Amino acid sequence: MEQNQIARRMDFIAPFYVMDLLARAKELEAEGRSIIHMEVGEPDFDTPQLIIDEAKKGLDLGFTGYTPAAGIPPLREKIRDHYRNTFDVEVKASRIMITPGSSGALQLVMGVLVNPGESVLMTDPGYPCNKHFVAAVNGVAKPLPVGPDTAYQLSAELIEKHWDDTTRAAMVATPSNPTGTLLSKQELSDIYDVVRGKGGMLIVDEIYQGLVYGRKPFSALSVTDNIIVINSFSKYFTMTGWRLGWLVAPEHYIEAIDRLAQNIFISSTASSQFAALKAFDPECIEVLEKRREEFCKRRDFLLPALSELGFKFPVVPEGAFYLYGDCSELTDDSFSFAYDLLEQEGVAITPGKDFGSNKHEHHVRFAYTTEIDMMQEAVARIRRFLGK
Amino acid sequence: MEQNQIARRMDFIAPFYVMDLLARAKELEAEGRSIIHMEVGEPDFDTPQLIIDEAKKGLDLGFTGYTPAAGIPPLREKIRDHYRNTFDVEVKASRIMITPGSSGALQLVMGVLVNPGESVLMTDPGYPCNKHFVAAVNGVAKPLPVGPDTAYQLSAELIEKHWDDTTRAAMVATPSNPTGTLLSKQELSDIYDVVRGKGGMLIVDEIYQGLVYGRKPFSALSVTDNIIVINSFSKYFTMTGWRLGWLVAPEHYIEAIDRLAQNIFISSTASSQFAALKAFDPECIEVLEKRREEFCKRRDFLLPALSELGFKFPVVPEGAFYLYGDCSELTDDSFSFAYDLLEQEGVAITPGKDFGSNKHEHHVRFAYTTEIDMMQEAVARIRRFLGK
Secondary structure: OOOOOOOHHHHHOOOOHHHHHHHHHHHHHHOOOOOEEOOOOOOOOOOOHHHHHHHHHHHHOOOOOOOOOOOOHHHHHHHHHHHHHHHOOOOOHHHEEEEOHHHHHHHHHHHHHOOOOOEEEEEEOOOHHHHHHHHHOOOEEEEEEOOHHHOOOOOHHHHHHHOOOOEEEEEEEOOOOOOOOOOOHHHHHHHHHHHHHOOOEEEEEOOOOOOEOOOOOOOHHHOOOOOEEEEEOOOOOOOHHHOOEEEEOOHHHHHHHHHHHHHHOOOOOHHHHHHHOOOOOHHHHHHHHHHHHHHHHHHHHHHHHHHHHOOEOOOOOOEOOEEEEEOOOOOOOHHHHHHHHHHHHOEEOEEHHHHOOOOHHHEEEEEOOOOHHHHHHHHHHHHHHOOO | OOOOOOOHHHHHOOOOHHHHHHHHHHHHHHOOOOOEEOOOOOOOOOOOHHHHHHHHHHHHOOOOOOOOOOOOHHHHHHHHHHHHHHHOOOOOHHHEEEEOHHHHHHHHHHHHHOOOOOEEEEEEOOOHHHHHHHHHOOOEEEEEEOOHHHOOOOOHHHHHHHOOOOEEEEEEEOOOOOOOOOOOHHHHHHHHHHHHHOOOEEEEEOOOOOOEOOOOOOOHHHOOOOOEEEEEOOOOOOOHHHOOEEEEOOHHHHHHHHHHHHHHOOOOOHHHHHHHOOOOOHHHHHHHHHHHHHHHHHHHHHHHHHHHHOOEOOOOOOEOOEEEEEOOOOOOOHHHHHHHHHHHHOEEOEEHHHHOOOOHHHEEEEEOOOOHHHHHHHHHHHHHHOOO
């Protein structure tokens, strides 16, 4: 054995390329340059005061110890009520596991589902870590190139075509990162039928649930109980740094998921769990819904403005806070394009490379996690950068 | 593929047996029974007020977003200073990674070190999750039976004898859980020589660092830089539910560890990191040192009291807050013994089964995480239970 050996799985686990770009952006800022940040997948809104106050209350009450690995029962019950009240779905609290972010949920799910060598189908482009959660347990991520024809989503046909003997699961995200597109109930139902027909598991990432514009959001759990759903307090509830998410799984898997969580996490952060009890309060939801409306206004500003500059959006993104622009008429190298745009004009966006290898050189992601007046300035800078 | 299949690694990942006992203890409490808790590996002291106040300050400052995966730089620097000031060791901040508990650190280390089928040597008895962190990445945990002759620790000889072509690393803990025993500098140095001679990596768990009685604590980093050290804010700093730990690794591994952390965690809880900046303040250390003295008094009470009842402690535990008692003169079935003791006398202790398979039926663990007057009562109850 070689002393400095690094495990082979690390060959399949890429860094976030945008981190280097972010580091450069911060250097430029330190030099006094004005940088407009549209690269980060994090809401610019603070966590609602109600939630912060509750965290402080929890700390004062000494709520600082280990909790059950599955999360504190009242929070699991709040989430059950949330499914009932918001999405008209009945989900037993016992099927809901609180996790250290949706990252924790994805670790548990891959750990319990995927044997070494087994594969998981997913979209390319997609959230980069999805591949890596599979690689971490020595599974094989199979990103399938998707484009405008399927709204950048997996379809029943694609899954049917690419499923093989090694395939254990298919994973979809609605709304999706980086494309912001949605699956309809019918599409999800068709996908579910194929996956279950193959004897596999469907994993539905609903991390951006609630951040949907012009459509009524639903949960995949209204299609069937027999899937695994991943969710998060990070995006809609603007609690990124609290590291709190959840999953819903069929009863059959809960014991194993709980056992794995006990062992690899012990529990999620206690004060975050206590604070999240307030996240579903009507007063809090009112704040969050105003923010959703603001995100919608931002999309409605940014989409036509970028289209006018030559970025193409063949499918209108109806969720999350991202625009995944086809920049093929502007560059054949989106990576250099993003760096040049940062250096020359101080606008930070994410090159397609972070989301896969499917035409990544012709795509960039804009996060509309900054105010409209800043985005107006960003658009003016990009226009100048393009010489238009 | 079978629809309800659970990944094979889960066959090697056991639950915490004590969780069922804890659940039963809580049932009994709910029925009005008086239960003395000596089963849980969690300090009974609250997190120091100084740290709680700092967390609240962080929340008020809006310190609620993602942080770098490696942790906030000021905390990495505080830990560097802590090594310098407390243990007289120079460790570059760039080699220190903040993690979601030491659980997170152990995940990262096994993920970066261990290929499927490669093995890691460790003690039996030992912290049960260590085996499971290895199993989670499809490695093979090799628990080696240890006893009083090596103070329940691995020795250079044991490692030499059991190392084979599959072995990637050896793992030791000082102070150890469940036995509370320590390794000396010389022992660590001898172990290191063997492991490096074999081309492997030595992992040193210093999670209970600081909780040492009658000896001056040191860090394995004072023996060599060329190891991986795991640490935690949970035990000495009494911050269990904050989910915060750290690791120190040779420079060579940091990029890969950081890359894996970016992907599987994104970051540790922001407010916990902010709060932990106060953990090393002299005012806070003063509080923690008083608690250490209290733990020492508890050990000094409990050890002779239990010995008098027939539990044997062939090696005096000099750290952590556990006594791992040989109960072979009292029972041949420590699991039933623990349950019967709970049912009959309301004293909750952990059966040896949670720590491995090496004579587990003849051992139980007592956590002295409760006050002396409660322990006096516990001892009286155990005496009655034993009919003495």
